Amino acid sequence: MPGVFLTAIRDGVKQHRLLWLLLGLLGLFPIVTSVADLPFWNDVAMRIMILGMAAMGLNLILGFGGLVSFGHAAFIGLGAYAVGISQFHGIDSGWLHTLIALGLTGVLGLVIGFLSLRTSGLYFIMITLAFAQMLYFFFVSLEGYGGDDGMILDRAEFAPFDLYEPLRLYYLIWVSLALVSLMLMMVIQSRFGLVLQATRSNAGRVEAMGLNPLRFRITGFVLSAMIGGLAGVMFANWQEYASPAIMHWSRSGELLIIIVIGGMGTLAGPLLGAIGFLLLEEFLPEIIGHIAPQYAENWMIIFGPMLVLLVLFVRGGLMGLITSRFRGGG
Amino acid sequence: MAVLELQGLEKSFGALVATSAVDLTVEPGEIHALIGPNGAGKTTLISQIYGSLAPDRGRILLKGEDITRLAAHQRVRKGIGRSFQITTVLMDFTAADNAAVAVIARQDNAFGMIRPAASDDGLREAAMAVLARVGLAKRGPIKASDLSHGERRLLELGLALAAQPGLLLLDEPMAGTGPEETARMAEIIASLKGEAAILLIEHDMDAVFRLADRITVMVEGAVIATGTPAEISANAAVQEAYLGDLSLEESSSGEDGS
Numbered sequence: 001m002p003g004v005f006l007t008a009i010r011d012g013v014k015q016h017r018l019l020w021l022l023l024g025l026l027g028l029f030p031i032v033t034s035v036a037d038l039p040f041w042n043d044v045a046m047r048i049m050i051l052g053m054a055a056m057g058l059n060l061i062l063g064f065g066g067l068v069s070f071g072h073a074a075f076i077g078l079g080a081y082a083v084g085i086s087q088f089h090g091i092d093s094g095w096l097h098t099l100i101a102l103g104l105t106g107v108l109g110l111v112i113g114f115l116s117l118r119t120s121g122l123y124f125i126m127i128t129l130a131f132a133q134m135l136y137f138f139f140v141s142l143e144g145y146g147g148d149d150g151m152i153l154d155r156a157e158f159a160p161f162d163l164y165e166p167l168r169l170y171y172l173i174w175v176s177l178a179l180v181s182l183m184l185m186m187v188i189q190s191r192f193g194l195v196l197q198a199t200r201s202n203a204g205r206v207e208a209m210g211l212n213p214l215r216f217r218i219t220g221f222v223l224s225a226m227i228g229g230l231a232g233v234m235f236a237n238w239q240e241y242a243s244p245a246i247m248h249w250s251r252s253g254e255l256l257i258i259i260v261i262g263g264m265g266t267l268a269g270p271l272l273g274a275i276g277f278l279l280l281e282e283f284l285p286e287i288i289g290h291i292a293p294q295y296a297e298n299w300m301i302i303f304g305p306m307l308v309l310l311v312l313f314v315r316g317g318l319m320g321l322i323t324s325r326f327r328g329g330g
Numbered sequence: 331m332a333v334l335e336l337q338g339l340e341k342s343f344g345a346l347v348a349t350s351a352v353d354l355t356v357e358p359g360e361i362h363a364l365i366g367p368n369g370a371g372k373t374t375l376i377s378q379i380y381g382s383l384a385p386d387r388g389r390i391l392l393k394g395e396d397i398t399r400l401a402a403h404q405r406v407r408k409g410i411g412r413s414f415q416i417t418t419v420l421m422d423f424t425a426a427d428n429a430a431v432a433v434i435a436r437q438d439n440a441f442g443m444i445r446p447a448a449s450d451d452g453l454r455e456a457a458m459a460v461l462a463r464v465g466l467a468k469r470g471p472i473k474a475s476d477l478s479h480g481e482r483r484l485l486e487l488g489l490a491l492a493a494q495p496g497l498l499l500l501d502e503p504m505a506g507t508g509p510e511e512t513a514r515m516a517e518i519i520a521s522l523k524g525e526a527a528i529l530l531i532e533h534d535m536d537a538v539f540r541l542a543d544r545i546t547v548m549v550e551g552a553v554i555a556t557g558t559p560a561e562i563s564a565n566a567a568v569q570e571a572y573l574g575d576l577s578l579e580e581s582s583s584g585e586d587g588s
Contacts, residue, residue, distance in 0.1 A: 005457070006448040007424050007471070189446040191434050191453075198431045201420040208380075208418065209435035210406035210493055219441070 008197050012064060012188045012265060015322060019185075019268035022275070023178055030167050042170055044282055049177045050234045052274030055258040056184055056267075057227025062256070063265030064188065065220045066200030067117070070125045070252050071132025075105045075225045077247025079232020081139060084151045084242035094156030094163070094237070101229040108135075109225025113218040132249060139244045150243020153236060163237060173234045177271075180227055185267055187223065196220050197265075261310060263319025272318045280306075331394050333358050333497050333527040334379065339388035341374060348374040349385065350551040356497060361519065361528045363538045366548035372531045373415055375548070376499050379529070380412050381405045393496065411495030411526070413486045415502050419474045425485055426470035429457035432492035464488035464518055480511025487518065491526075498528045504537060516541060539563070547571070 026045060033041045058072045082101035083094075091097070116127040140148050155163035163169045187193050196216050199206050203213040236242045254277070262273020280303055289296035314321050334356040341349040348371045356362045364372050377383040379390060381402035390398045397405050406412075420428045430447070433456040434440050447453060461467050464484040474482060483503055490498060503519070504512045516537050522528060532538050538545065539559045546556045549571045555562060562568055 005454050005470075006427055006430060007473075008422075008427050009446075009448055186446075187443050189448065190444060191440055191442040191447045193443070194427070194447050195431060195434060195440050198420050198423065201422050202418060204414070205418045205420055205489065206431070206435070207403045208406060208412050208414075209432050209489065210403050211435045211440055212401070212403045216440075 006194065009189050009194055012193070012197065013185060013267045015319060016185060016267050018322065019181055019271060022268070022271055023174075023181060026177075027171075027174055030170055042167075044278060046170055046173050046234075046238050048271075048274050048278045049173045050231050050238060051255070051258060051278065052271040053173075053177050053180050053234070054228050054231035055255050055262070055270035055274055056180060057224040057231065058255050059224075059259050059264065059266075059270045060184060060187070060196075060227075061217070061220045061224045062259060063269070064193065064200065065196050065217055067120070067217060067221075068125050068256070069128045069221070069224070070256070071112075071128035071130075071135075071249070072224070072228055072255050073247045073249065073251035074132035074135040075109065075228030076232040076235055076251070077135065077139065077242075077244065078105050078108060079229035079234075080236035080239075080242040080246050081145070081232075082229070083156060083233055083236035084153045085145055087153050087156070088145060088151065092154075092157045094158035094233070097156050098230065098233050101233045102226050105225045105229030105232075106222055109222040110218065113221035113225070117214055117217045117221060129249060129252070132247060132252060136244050136247050136249070139247070146243065148244065150241055150245065152241055155237045155240060156233075169237055173238065176230055176234060180230065181267070181271075184227075188267055192216065192219070257307065259317075261307070261317050263317035266316070266319045269317060269319040272322075276318055331358075332356060332391075333393060334529065335391040335394075336375075336379070337389040337391070339375070339378060339390065340386045341371075341378060341383065342386060347551045349378065352388070352548075352551075352553055354546055354553060354556070356527045356529050357544075358527055359524045360543040361523060361530060361541050363530045363532060363542035363545045364548060365532070365535075365538060365545060369550075370548040371551040372548055373501055374551075376412075376501055376529065376531060380410060380499055406493060406495075409493075409496035410499065411490035411493055411497070412499040413483070413490055413501060413503055415505070415531075417479070417482045417486050419482055419486050419489065421475045422473065424471055424473050425461055425466055425477065425481075426454075426457050428474055428485060428489060429460035429470075429492065430454070432460060432489045433457050436493050460488050460492045461485075463491055465514060478508075478511070480507035480515070483507055483515060484511065484518070487515070491522075495526050498522065498526045500528060500530045500532075502531055502533060504532060504534050512537070 026049060029045050030042055033039055054076050058069060061067050061069055079101040082104055083097045086097050086100055112131045116124055119127055145151055155169060158172060161168045195211060199213040199216050206213045235246060258273040258277045259270050261276050263269030284299040284302055285296045288299055288302060295301060310317060332355040336352055336354040339349050339352040352375060366372055374383060378385045381400060389396055392408055397408060430453055433453055458467065461470055464487055466481060466484055469477060469481060474485060487503060504515050519541055542559055544556060545559055545562045547554050547562060547568050554571055555565045555568050
């Protein structure tokens with residue numbers, strides 16, 4: 001029966017060509033912005049790539065593992081502070097920052113995962129949120145590192161690249177996103193990825209097959225935490241600033257929204273969701289500003305109903321929309 | 331040596347004694363049926379053997395090895411396979427994908443993250459063999475949720491068999507299945523003789539008396555008799571406690587509340 005084997009994996013990486021297409025477009029995007037003389041849009045694209053990366057990481061445990069982690073921004077924050085605090089102590093190498101961030105988020109992901117993955121459903125949502133809040137207030141209380149105000153930092157030295165040269169940071173972020181995409185593609189198609197999806201489907205059966213579901217969930221959680229950490233390193237360099245605000249719980253919510261918009265449990269979904277979400281965030285206030293200026297700040301008033309409609313009427317978010325379009329409306 | 335030996339197993343839920351000093355052995359290659367009225371504690375007993383419930387007292391020996399303290403997935407690795415009273419398969423996976431996960435679990439490389447699983451021909455063939463073993467070779471591409479109830483029971487049995495267990499715990503495998511599938515299930519269970527020892531909970535008395543080498547009768551958490559089908563049907567205590575009861579006539583009564 002060729003072609004029907006491991007449908008669960010095939011569904012997970014469906015339309016993965018779309019992901020490579022989006023990556024390709026993002027790679028060429030600076031050419032467009034330089035021709036059109038709209039450098040501001042490079043900034044939007046970098047934001048899209050950073051949050052898209054974090055959302056892709058979260059999607060591994062959320063979409064494929066079936067566990068709603070509501071504290072993922074904490075790992076972005078940890079990655080950002082790995083840059084800020086390292087620099088504060090005279091470590092300027094971006095490569096080292098990245099290593100420190102990956103190590104830190106890996107270890108904390110392991111600890112938080114180990115403690116929180118013993119619960120599930122609503123309890124899991126609450127305990128991951130609680131850990132994220134703990135970290136948030138921990139960094140608020142670190143007066144030496146700016147406390148509530150955060151810390152201003154310089155772009156790191158990714159020798160031999162100077163991130164202050166035009167587009168160096170852009171392509172650092174772009175390459176990171178491409179690497180994360182390739183790694184996730186590999187993991188999702190692997191045996192591990194299939195078993196992770198099996199634990200989402202029925203952990204009791206996975207256990208009855210002789211595997212400990214917890215170990216697969218923890219591994220997935222650690223991987224997604226480390227991807228969050230990498231996104232945090234990029235975030236700090238892009239913003240040239242690290243503060244507790246990066247790990248505010250509302251950002252964890254933003255990541256969830258991005259995944260839902262794009263399509264849970266699909267490789268390409270979160271990046272698509274990040275594009276959709278951040279473009280709306282840019283454009284909606286402007287559009288509303290033209291029509292009813294007093295509401296421009298409250299663009300969420302329009303965004304909220306759009307999200308509700310999407311969730312109600314399109315199964316699988318934007319990915320679902322695209323897939324059904326390709327299948328001729330089915 | 332016995333495949334399974336229970337020594338003085340006890341389990342209470344508050345004042346309710348669910349398992350009362352149960353001694354029981356399952357010999358190699360035997361089909362050992364566990365019968366008793368609803369609420370007799372059969373599923374509770376099986377759950378303790380499997381490891382999802384911890385006994386208050388007593389020991390569980392698998393091929394002479396004490397497994398009382400092991401987690402369920404560790405016991406599975408030691409050779410215990412299980413089908414559940416409520417069918418437990420990966421519902422949103424196809425039958426073939428279900429089988430593939432079972433094969434991966436057996437092969438000890440479930441954490442492989444590099445090679446794509448779908449292009450692994452060995453995995454595909456092994457998964458198809460798992461399905462063929464329970465007569466589902468043609469149902470590979472069908473989602474488990476779209477299989478009939480009986481087919482899902484067969485799939486579940488196939489997943490348990492994929493681990494090549496020395497001991498199979500089957501909790502009412504025929505409950506709620508159609509006559510054709512019941513016959514197929516009985517045929518497959520009979521064909522396992524010699525391959526795996528089986529501890530079978532079943533309400534279908536025809537099937538029990540046809541399949542079982544020995545029968546253990548439980549009432550209110552305690553074993554009241556163990557013996558061959560002939561000995562059990564002749565046993566006065568069993569007659570009084572159970573066989574005279576109307577529940578014998580119900581071939582597949584619903585819940586075993588235990």
